[in-house]
Structures are given as structure tokens and as C-alpha cells.
Amino acid sequence: MSQEVENCAAHAGGSATLLPVSWEECRQRSWNHLDILLVTGDYYVDHPSFGIALIGRLLESHGYRVAILPQPRFDSPHDFLLFPPPRLFCGITAGNLDSIVANYSSNGHVRDTDAYSPGGKPWRGNIQSRTERRRPDRASLVYSSLARAAFPQVPIVLGGIESSLRRFVHYDYRQGKLRCSFLTDAKADLLVYGMGEKAVVEIAERCAKKQPLLGIPGTCQRLTDSELRDIFPDTELGSSRSFLVLPGWDEIKQKPPLFLDAELALDQHGRSRSARIVLQRQQTHWVVQHPAPQPLSAAELDAVYGLPFTRRPYPLGPEIPAYLMIRDSITIVRGCSGNCSFCAITRHQGPSITSRSRGSIRRECERVAGMEDFGGTISDLGGPTANLFGTSCTIGSCNKHDCLYPKICPNLRIDEQAFINLLDEISGIPGIRHLFISSGLRMEILLQTPQLLEKILRSHLPGSLKIAPEHTDDELLCLMHKEPHELLQRFVSKCKEIGDRLGKRIELTPYIITSHPGSSVARAEKLAGDLQNLGLQVRKFQDFTPTPGTLSTAMFVTGLRPDTKKPLHVARNQAERRAERQILEDRFHRQNRNRHSTRGPKYLHENKKGISQVLKGKKRQGR
Ligand code: SF4
Structure with a gap:
């Protein structure tokens, strides 16, 4: 990526209206700090159909200094360290697709195309090895770990479809087994589920005001037993009107049919737009899902799609197949x-x-x-x-x-x-x-x-x-x-x-x-x-x-x-x-x-x- 970042910087003159993808570009805007760094497994395409562009533009419209780190190398934190620690948080997404779906066919074969990468090529060069892929498997976990190593003091916020759908105990078809929540595996500070516009804006506001991140609608947190009891006393936890407690990791491992019960409960909970808090015990922590925010109104959705997208990919090289389809x-x-x-x-x-x-x-x-x-x-x-x-x-x-x-x-x-x-x-x-x-x-x-x-x-x-x-x-x-x-x-x-x-x-x-x-x-x-x-x-x-x-x-x-x-x-x-x-x-x-x-x-x-x-x-x- 470092060479690519240099190439990107060289193109800065032609991309003045895109969000910056390197610290050099940030500096060209006379920035002396960065508020939010958004890391994605997709190439950066400044189009509202690409989730990272939509979130980036939204945060930018609220006055934050936002940069995108697309498809960083994942063998070291080097590409992360090309940026200074962001002031508010580091947002992580695997991209528009779950990384396992992007990297493997339904039958587990390694895909040799990636519609969200330049030229549709999943590898950076000619070496077709796992480490040379543009997008790692379970990218949200890999990027979180690198972000934590690069910026130990900065809150890590997971988002996008991969983390959203893997926020509770889930099945990983590449590994052929159940896994714990990505929130606990990544040891991230927060996970945004669903369409995250309202949640990310509130996260940014709270970080800017140095307020705690507890209880933001549309987010999940990981809590230890004692943290959970400090926040929600036992008397409250017993109330099924306030809480939906899903079968936990240990229970599901002992009795796998409970996985179906958990999924059915989540399905019903989501459709009813219930205000109950959802809890699920993982191996060491609880995942606490706060209620979803109200969906965007028509006017709010209009405003999001009215943001100044250039509708262009970052001008680096070969075309992006997914972009050609949706341009x-x-x-x-x-x-x-x-x-x-x-x-x-x-x-x-x-x-x-x-x-x-x-x-x-x-x-x-x-x-x-x-x-x-x-x-x-x-x-x-x-x-x-x-x-x-x-x-x-x-x-x-x-x-x-x-x-x-x-x-x-x-x-x-x-x-x-x-x-x-x-x-x-x-x-x-x-x-x-x-x-x-x-x-x-x-x-x-x-x-x-x-x-x-x-x-x-x-x-x-x-x-x-x-x-x-x-x-x-x-x-x-x-x-x-x-x-x-x-x-x-x-x-x-x-x-x-x-x-x-x-x-x-x-x-x-x-x-x-x-x-x-x-x-x-x-x-x-x-x-x-x-x-x-x-x-x-x-x-x-x-x-x-x-x-x-x-x-x-x-x-x-x-x-x-x-x-x-x-x-x-x-x-x-x-x-x-x-x-x-x-x-x-x-x-x-x-x-x-x-x-x-x-x-x-x-x-x-x-x-x-x-x-x-x-x-x-x-x-x-x-x-
Ligand atoms: S939300 Fe309205 S239209 Fe949809 S199933 Fe319920 S009552 Fe029918």
C-alpha cells in the first residue's frame, strides 16, 4: 500500500474533491490533525452506493476531518501509521460485502475476482497468496487489530455489513463453525449495526465532547459481568419487557438447536422494531445491543444522497467492476x-x-x-x-x-x-x-x-x-x-x-x-x-x-x-x-x-x- 499511497498523493491535484486517502492529501488541505480515519476493504469509490463514501461524506458534512484508508496492507500496521492518530475514532469496515463472501465462493473456493478492487483483481500483484490479497479474510478483525497496534489510545468502531451481521454468535461458512461476536473477537470499543448514519454522527459528537459511548442507539457494546451489573442492576436484568436475553455461546455450543432459537428471536426483534436491549453472553464478555434508531425519514435520506459525491473512484488505476455496474x-x-x-x-x-x-x-x-x-x-x-x-x-x-x-x-x-x-x-x-x-x-x-x-x-x-x-x-x-x-x-x-x-x-x-x-x-x-x-x-x-x-x-x-x-x-x-x-x-x-x-x-x-x-x-x- 505504501507505494499506492505515494501514487495516490501524486494524484492529489486531480482528486481535490474526493475525501483524502493519505496524510499528504490531508496536509494539502492544511490540516494539522485528523478527526476520523475510516478503513475499508474496498477500493475507495466516492459514490453513495459505497458505504464508506456515504459515511465519510456524512461525517464531513458535520464538519469533521475525515480520511479514508482503502485496502491497507495487513501484514503490519505500516499503512495505518502513515496517518497520525485520529482525534475522535477509527472506523473499520470490511467493505460493501462480508470479506468471506468476497473472497470465497459458496463452495469454499478462493475467488479469483473481486468486483470492489481495481481491475477486479483480488491480489495486489502477480503473487496469488493470501498475504497479497487486497482484502483479508474477516477483514474487520484484521483491521481492528492493526488499528489498535497503530493507535492504542483511539476508540475502534466497527461497522458495515460484515460486523453488523456478525455481531452475535454466528456461522462462518469458510471455517464451517460457529463463532463469537466480532465485537468481542476484535476487542473493539463499539459496533454499529444496520444502516449507521445516525449512530456514527452521535459517536463523533460524543467523542468530540469526551462523553461516554454507552447507550447510543444502533450500537453494540461489550461488557464484562461486573460492568453489565453496574449498568443494569439484577432487578432490571430480570425484566423481559426491557431485555431480550439470547442463548449464549456456551449454551449454544452445548445445545446447537439453540442457535436457531437465537436467530428466530433476533428476526422477530428486528421486525417488531422492539425497544428492548438485546444481551448475549460470549466467551468472556456480554454483547449488549442498544435499540435501533428511527430509520432515516425521506427528508433525511434525501439529504444523505444530496451530499457532494463526485461519483468517481479514486484515480489510481484500472476500473472497478462494481463501480462500472452502479456508476x-x-x-x-x-x-x-x-x-x-x-x-x-x-x-x-x-x-x-x-x-x-x-x-x-x-x-x-x-x-x-x-x-x-x-x-x-x-x-x-x-x-x-x-x-x-x-x-x-x-x-x-x-x-x-x-x-x-x-x-x-x-x-x-x-x-x-x-x-x-x-x-x-x-x-x-x-x-x-x-x-x-x-x-x-x-x-x-x-x-x-x-x-x-x-x-x-x-x-x-x-x-x-x-x-x-x-x-x-x-x-x-x-x-x-x-x-x-x-x-x-x-x-x-x-x-x-x-x-x-x-x-x-x-x-x-x-x-x-x-x-x-x-x-x-x-x-x-x-x-x-x-x-x-x-x-x-x-x-x-x-x-x-x-x-x-x-x-x-x-x-x-x-x-x-x-x-x-x-x-x-x-x-x-x-x-x-x-x-x-x-x-x-x-x-x-x-x-x-x-x-x-x-x-x-x-x-x-x-x-x-x-x-x-x-x-x-x-x-x-x-x-
Ligand atoms: S407493517 Fe403494516 S403493511 Fe406491513 S405487515 Fe404490518 S400491518 Fe401489514
């Missing part, structure tokens, strides 16, 4: 109330839906359209689920917060016209020739919004419509917390009807998961047959990955159904997982091969060309 995309909605068992979005972003205002989305689109290398295409107006945009609950909320399963809740207000108006307004912005919805869309909502569905099919598809049936077996779908197969049948038929009317062939891209707990070779055979009967081609399927923080992972670990606690078949060995995958590959191989030989969406090539030119231009300026 001209716009986030319009946050949160998901779908609660799919295999997905951690509800646990991380929360079940409440916040939609940005049309004005704010329009301003961001105008800004993108005005950039010199804009190719004319907004690649996505989306979020975790694009067509949850504009939805709300007529009664405010409920404890279950399960708005789509098993049927759409009658209290869910769906504002079809709001999305249609948004699409019309953005399409009319000068310079925008194409406007696509590339994020996933919920089929059951689209069936209730036929005008929106037709509009999307007619004008806003980047080639195909991405849908997520995941499987066709009703029992498996129930375990996944997804609607029965009949929904997919109705949806395909509706799309065909609209396509016939429009005189257009509608292409659907179904996302499929193989080897989910409860699956089997026989069910994979049935899945392939069902999809063929519907005339669908499967291009996107993946083996189930037992990532931290999902109910499906708890099923995988315990081999139990979450509803009845009865045993469940789990495909754990590679032969069985491969057999399921092979069935789909055999059935759809020919179509896939033909598909992969095409060049892909035109707008992506336009973008790539544009970015190459921009990067070349900036390199020239930097010389």
Missing part, C-alpha cells in the same frame, strides 16, 4: 419488508420502507446526466426491491412487519402512480435516453400494479426483467418465506399477455437458489422441469451460501425447520450440492453458453468506454 444507478428506496429467509437485507437495512422524494431523485439524475462522460442511460432506479418504492403501511406499522408473505398485507398501501410519475419525470430529463430498472422487482406487487408492469416492460428494461422466484417447490418456498409457485405461473402468463399486446418478446431472468436447506436432487429435477414448462431460461442460479445473519443459515447449521423445529434435509456435502447444480447446468447449458457469447447490454459498454477516457484524462493531469 449511473440511483438508489430510490431503502429497507425491505419481504423477509426472505436467505437474505440479510431486512436484518441490516430494517423492515421499514423509506422512499426518497421525487425532487431529490430528480436532482441526482440531473447531476448524473450532466456529467461529461454520461452515456445517456440511467442503469437503475432501484434499491433492495425497486417496486417497494412508494409503499407504506396504512396503520403505521405492526410487530410482525411481514408485509408480503404469505399474501400482500391489506394494510400495505401501494402507490402505483407515484412510481409511474417518477419514471415519466426522470425519462424527461434532457440527456437521458434510456431509464432502466435493474434492481429486483417483487412479482406479487407488479401483479397488483398492472399499469406500472406494462410501462416497465415497454420502456424500462435493460434487456430482461429480473425476478426472484428462487425455486418452484412449494414446501421449499415456504422455508424460504416466498410465495407458492402459482405466483410465478401467474406472473409469466401476465407478462406474456402484455408482451403479445405490445408485440414484444418479454425476457425474464429468474434468480434461482439450489441446495437451500430442504432442497434435494429430486426437487432440483422438478425445479428444472417447472422452469422449462414455463419457457424460462435460467441464467442466474447459485448454490445456497450460509452467510451470517439469516434464518436459512440457522436451518443449515441446525438441520431444523424454523416453524416446527423438526429435522430438515440439508445438502452439506459437495457431491450433493454439485448434483443439484449440474441438473440446472445440463438443462440450461446451451442457452447460457449462447447468452454468454453476446456482448451484454449496450449501455455498459458505453459506460466502460466513458470511464476509460475519464481515467486516462485524470492520469494525464496527475503527471
Whole structure:
């Protein structure tokens, strides 16, 4: 990294509006101290889809001096020591992905690409060893240890999806075992869970005022037995109205099914937005989770996305694949109330839906359209689920917060016209020739919004419509917390009807998961047959990955159904997982091969060309 830092400093003239990534750049701003150092396992891309940029810009807007340390070398604290000790805290994240997900496939193979690194290369040079990777395994732990060595007196704050989903006892699929909370393993001072905007601002304020960090909404702390009892007397701890005590590390180790109980309790707790404090005993400490803050309001979300992002990667070198994908995309909605068992979005972003205002989305689109290398295409107006945009609950909320399963809740207000108006307004912005919805869309909502569905099919598809049936077996779908197969049948038929009317062939891209707990070779055979009967081609399927923080992972670990606690078949060995995958590959191989030989969406090539030119231009300026 040191050479890279020097290179970065050499480019400082061309990056004046990005956050500094070296002390040299800080000094060029006449800074004589640093308030906050944010360390990330991703390359620094100053775009709101990159969590570290969003948090960095937010803290900067509150007047703090913030620098980013992207992808430091991790064989020594050298890269950390290139900065002086930050005055307030050192924030640590593995990046936009859990580092194990980034580094290993679902079957444990080392990935040879990293979408969040320059050129998509996970290694710094030609040596493909573990120490030469840009992102270490369990990056949050590694970076915390280096930060502690470099800055012994500075509070260490964990954040991002890796730490958030590993804040309690969790499963690590690379190691194939349960692990304690990252908060206790890292010996960090604080862990921010979920979407951390409110928490990090309060942490910075308290650090600046030298106030204790206890009790900040949206954070977890580690406490010893005596610290816990000092803060919460025994009488209080006994109250189940104030506290949710999860099965602890020792109990789960002795009785593994308790892991499923803990995950179910966390799931319910998160969805109900309970104000109870959550406690879980680890090996030596307690993890204490304080209640989540209120989700950002629409105005607050607008303000965050209105921060002065340059929407550029740090001008260092090769392009960042993830950046190419999202460069001209716009986030319009946050949160998901779908609660799919295999997905951690509800646990991380929360079940409440916040939609940005049309004005704010329009301003961001105008800004993108005005950039010199804009190719004319907004690649996505989306979020975790694009067509949850504009939805709300007529009664405010409920404890279950399960708005789509098993049927759409009658209290869910769906504002079809709001999305249609948004699409019309953005399409009319000068310079925008194409406007696509590339994020996933919920089929059951689209069936209730036929005008929106037709509009999307007619004008806003980047080639195909991405849908997520995941499987066709009703029992498996129930375990996944997804609607029965009949929904997919109705949806395909509706799309065909609209396509016939429009005189257009509608292409659907179904996302499929193989080897989910409860699956089997026989069910994979049935899945392939069902999809063929519907005339669908499967291009996107993946083996189930037992990532931290999902109910499906708890099923995988315990081999139990979450509803009845009865045993469940789990495909754990590679032969069985491969057999399921092979069935789909055999059935759809020919179509896939033909598909992969095409060049892909035109707008992506336009973008790539544009970015190459921009990067070349900036390199020239930097010389
Ligand atoms: S009442 Fe229905 S729409 Fe409202 S939060 Fe609960 S499940 Fe969702």
C-alpha cells in the first residue's frame, strides 16, 4: 500500500474533491490533525452506493476531518501509521460485502475476482497468496487489530455489513463453525449495526465532547459481568419487557438447536422494531445491543444522497467492476419488508420502507446526466426491491412487519402512480435516453400494479426483467418465506399477455437458489422441469451460501425447520450440492453458453468506454 499511497498523493491535484486517502492529501488541505480515519476493504469509490463514501461524506458534512484508508496492507500496521492518530475514532469496515463472501465462493473456493478492487483483481500483484490479497479474510478483525497496534489510545468502531451481521454468535461458512461476536473477537470499543448514519454522527459528537459511548442507539457494546451489573442492576436484568436475553455461546455450543432459537428471536426483534436491549453472553464478555434508531425519514435520506459525491473512484488505476455496474444507478428506496429467509437485507437495512422524494431523485439524475462522460442511460432506479418504492403501511406499522408473505398485507398501501410519475419525470430529463430498472422487482406487487408492469416492460428494461422466484417447490418456498409457485405461473402468463399486446418478446431472468436447506436432487429435477414448462431460461442460479445473519443459515447449521423445529434435509456435502447444480447446468447449458457469447447490454459498454477516457484524462493531469 505504501507505494499506492505515494501514487495516490501524486494524484492529489486531480482528486481535490474526493475525501483524502493519505496524510499528504490531508496536509494539502492544511490540516494539522485528523478527526476520523475510516478503513475499508474496498477500493475507495466516492459514490453513495459505497458505504464508506456515504459515511465519510456524512461525517464531513458535520464538519469533521475525515480520511479514508482503502485496502491497507495487513501484514503490519505500516499503512495505518502513515496517518497520525485520529482525534475522535477509527472506523473499520470490511467493505460493501462480508470479506468471506468476497473472497470465497459458496463452495469454499478462493475467488479469483473481486468486483470492489481495481481491475477486479483480488491480489495486489502477480503473487496469488493470501498475504497479497487486497482484502483479508474477516477483514474487520484484521483491521481492528492493526488499528489498535497503530493507535492504542483511539476508540475502534466497527461497522458495515460484515460486523453488523456478525455481531452475535454466528456461522462462518469458510471455517464451517460457529463463532463469537466480532465485537468481542476484535476487542473493539463499539459496533454499529444496520444502516449507521445516525449512530456514527452521535459517536463523533460524543467523542468530540469526551462523553461516554454507552447507550447510543444502533450500537453494540461489550461488557464484562461486573460492568453489565453496574449498568443494569439484577432487578432490571430480570425484566423481559426491557431485555431480550439470547442463548449464549456456551449454551449454544452445548445445545446447537439453540442457535436457531437465537436467530428466530433476533428476526422477530428486528421486525417488531422492539425497544428492548438485546444481551448475549460470549466467551468472556456480554454483547449488549442498544435499540435501533428511527430509520432515516425521506427528508433525511434525501439529504444523505444530496451530499457532494463526485461519483468517481479514486484515480489510481484500472476500473472497478462494481463501480462500472452502479456508476449511473440511483438508489430510490431503502429497507425491505419481504423477509426472505436467505437474505440479510431486512436484518441490516430494517423492515421499514423509506422512499426518497421525487425532487431529490430528480436532482441526482440531473447531476448524473450532466456529467461529461454520461452515456445517456440511467442503469437503475432501484434499491433492495425497486417496486417497494412508494409503499407504506396504512396503520403505521405492526410487530410482525411481514408485509408480503404469505399474501400482500391489506394494510400495505401501494402507490402505483407515484412510481409511474417518477419514471415519466426522470425519462424527461434532457440527456437521458434510456431509464432502466435493474434492481429486483417483487412479482406479487407488479401483479397488483398492472399499469406500472406494462410501462416497465415497454420502456424500462435493460434487456430482461429480473425476478426472484428462487425455486418452484412449494414446501421449499415456504422455508424460504416466498410465495407458492402459482405466483410465478401467474406472473409469466401476465407478462406474456402484455408482451403479445405490445408485440414484444418479454425476457425474464429468474434468480434461482439450489441446495437451500430442504432442497434435494429430486426437487432440483422438478425445479428444472417447472422452469422449462414455463419457457424460462435460467441464467442466474447459485448454490445456497450460509452467510451470517439469516434464518436459512440457522436451518443449515441446525438441520431444523424454523416453524416446527423438526429435522430438515440439508445438502452439506459437495457431491450433493454439485448434483443439484449440474441438473440446472445440463438443462440450461446451451442457452447460457449462447447468452454468454453476446456482448451484454449496450449501455455498459458505453459506460466502460466513458470511464476509460475519464481515467486516462485524470492520469494525464496527475503527471
Ligand atoms: S400491518 Fe401489514 S403493511 Fe403494516 S407493517 Fe404490518 S405487515 Fe406491513
